Amino acid sequence: MNFIKNLFLTNRFFFIVAILTGGMMLSYAFPFLFAFVKTGCILFAVLILIDILLLYNRSVVVTTERDVPSVLSLGDDNIITLSVRSKARIKLFVTLIDELPEQFQMRHFTIKLELSPDKPHQQTYTLRPVARGEYIFGKIHLYLTTGLGFIKRRITGASEVNVPVYPSIIQMKRYELKTFARTATEYGVKKVRRIGHSYEFEHIRQYIRGDDYRSINWKATSRRAHLMINQYEDEKSQQVYCIIDKSRVMHMPFNGLSLFDYAVNAALVISNIVLGKQDKAGLITFAETPKALIKADRSKTQLKKILDTLYKEKEGAVEANYESMYMTVRNFVNGRSLLFLYTNFESTYALQRVLPQLRRLNDQHLLVVIFFENTEITTSTSQHVETLEDIYTQVTAENYVLTKAHMVQQLKQFGIISILTKPEHLTVASINKYLELKSRGMI
Numbered sequence: 458m459n460f461i462k463n464l465f466l467t468n469r470f471f472f473i474v475a476i477l478t479g480g481m482m483l484s485y486a487f488p489f490l491f492a493f494v495k496t497g498c499i500l501f502a503v504l505i506l507i508d509i510l511l512l513y514n515r516s517v518v519v520t521t522e523r524d525v526p527s528v529l530s531l532g533d534d535n536i537i538t539l540s541v542r543s544k545a546r547i548k549l550f551v552t553l554i555d556e557l558p559e560q561f562q563m564r565h566f567t568i569k570l571e572l573s574p575d576k577p578h579q580q581t582y583t584l585r586p587v588a589r590g591e592y593i594f595g596k597i598h599l600y601l602t603t604g605l606g607f608i609k610r611r612i613t614g615a616s617e618v619n620v621p622v623y624p625s626i627i628q629m630k631r632y633e634l635k636t637f638a639r640t641a642t643e644y645g646v647k648k649v650r651r652i653g654h655s656y657e658f659e660h661i662r663q664y665i666r667g668d669d670y671r672s673i674n675w676k677a678t679s680r681r682a683h684l685m686i687n688q689y690e691d692e693k694s695q696q697v698y699c700i701i702d703k704s705r706v707m708h709m710p711f712n713g714l715s716l717f718d719y720a721v722n723a724a725l726v727i728s729n730i731v732l733g734k735q736d737k738a739g740l741i742t743f744a745e746t747p748k749a750l751i752k753a754d755r756s757k758t759q760l761k762k763i764l765d766t767l768y769k770e771k772e773g774a775v776e777a778n779y780e781s782m783y784m785t786v787r788n789f790v791n792g793r794s795l796l797f798l799y800t801n802f803e804s805t806y807a808l809q810r811v812l813p814q815l816r817r818l819n820d821q822h823l824l825v826v827i828f829f830e831n832t833e834i835t836t837s838t839s840q841h842v843e844t845l846e847d848i849y850t851q852v853t854a855e856n857y858v859l860t861k862a863h864m865v866q867q868l869k870q871f872g873i874i875s876i877l878t879k880p881e882h883l884t885v886a887s888i889n890k891y892l893e894l895k896s897r898g899m900i
Contacts, residue, residue, distance in 0.1 A: 465609040521614035530627040534583040543572035556595025587713035696753040696794035699724035704777035720799035744773035
């Protein structure tokens with residue numbers, strides 16, 4: 458039964474059968490063709506038997522392994538590696554079908570391979586998940602053919618594997634390396650020039666050309682007979698909270714990810730950098746009521762706690778209650794903190810409605826309001842117009858863009874720092890603002 462179950466006929470088989478059938482039909486009108494057709498049928502049967510013997514020989518053993526990261530990163534290209542090895546004595550032609558998780562909706566994923574005898578072969582492909590959750594990889598099916606190519610033999614390998622998709626760990630590691638290595642020039646991550654001094658003295662060291670002469674320690678210089686300078690370090694243990702709006706305004710998708718998912722990825726990256734700077738990272742999510750609350754801390758388990766919480770968070774379908782959010786921050790956050798508020802405003806009215814709560818938050822803490830450009834509307838402002846409808850569409854888009862810029866000015870008038878950014882640039886904008894505020898000693 459397994460032999461029949463795993464045996465498949467190829468297109469080449471049916472093509473030869475069609476030719477032989479046509480020749481047999483013509484032999485009624487041209488009897489001399491019958492002998493050729495009969496010989497062809499016998500030869501075809503012999504070749505099929507040889508093909509079966511070659512494919513179902515005991516030496517035909519093909520092993521497969523799937524190397525999947527223990528955790529997939531949301532919104533990033535994750536590399537999957539397939540390792541295939543043939544122990545057969547002949548060259549095999551393989552059609553590989555990997556059962557991908559249903560979330561990708563890829564029904565015709567195939568890879569063509571040529572396997573030489575006892576020679577390992579690796580094949581890589583990338584997957585970009587756009588939703589958090591559990592992803593189940595199924596089995597790997599190999600359809601083997603020989604050079605004759607009349608039949609296929611199916612071999613099933615690699616067992617099912619369950620892989621979770623977390624907020625982007627790839628981005629977290631990449632930006633951590635760029636930030637702390639001070640080589641962050643890609644995607645606009647800036648090296649921010651320090652203005653003045655922080656307040657925490659670290660040690661005294663010998664003067665190096667280019668150091669700020671205002672930091673020279675004259676007493677130490679007189680003792681050592683060399684110019685000595687005071688070395689300062691960033692202030693530590695400052696509280697930084699990421700506050701994420703998970704109401705319906707964050708459902709809008711861009712490049713497969715919702716605004717909420719972009720905010721989740723950015724919050725994870727910022728939290729990791731904050732902890733690396735020896736500050737305390739915390740998290741608050743809210744919609745009609747507060748949802749997740751993680752007290753700012755810099756313990757070793759803090760990042761994992763934030764990661765696990767962000768993994769479970771889902772967007773809501775209701776309006777955000779900023780009064781409730783304000784009361785939560787007031788009661789939950791002790792001491793002056795830096796607050797990154799990830800939200801979105803599509804109209805001036807939406808901003809005016811929550812402005813009183815934002816102003817009160819900014820009086821007690823250092824508030825940074827981050828909201829999003831609509832890149833699709835922004836793109837339409839530069840498109841070529843030909844008809845009256847095109848002109849109307851472009852003018853409407855330009856008015857929308859101006860409204861967003863006006864919101865930034867309104868927040869600035871009340872002393873509230875704001876960032877208007879494209880969704881794909883959210884992480885970089887957040888990092889730059891944190892580094893800037895820390896270098897200026899504002900937190």
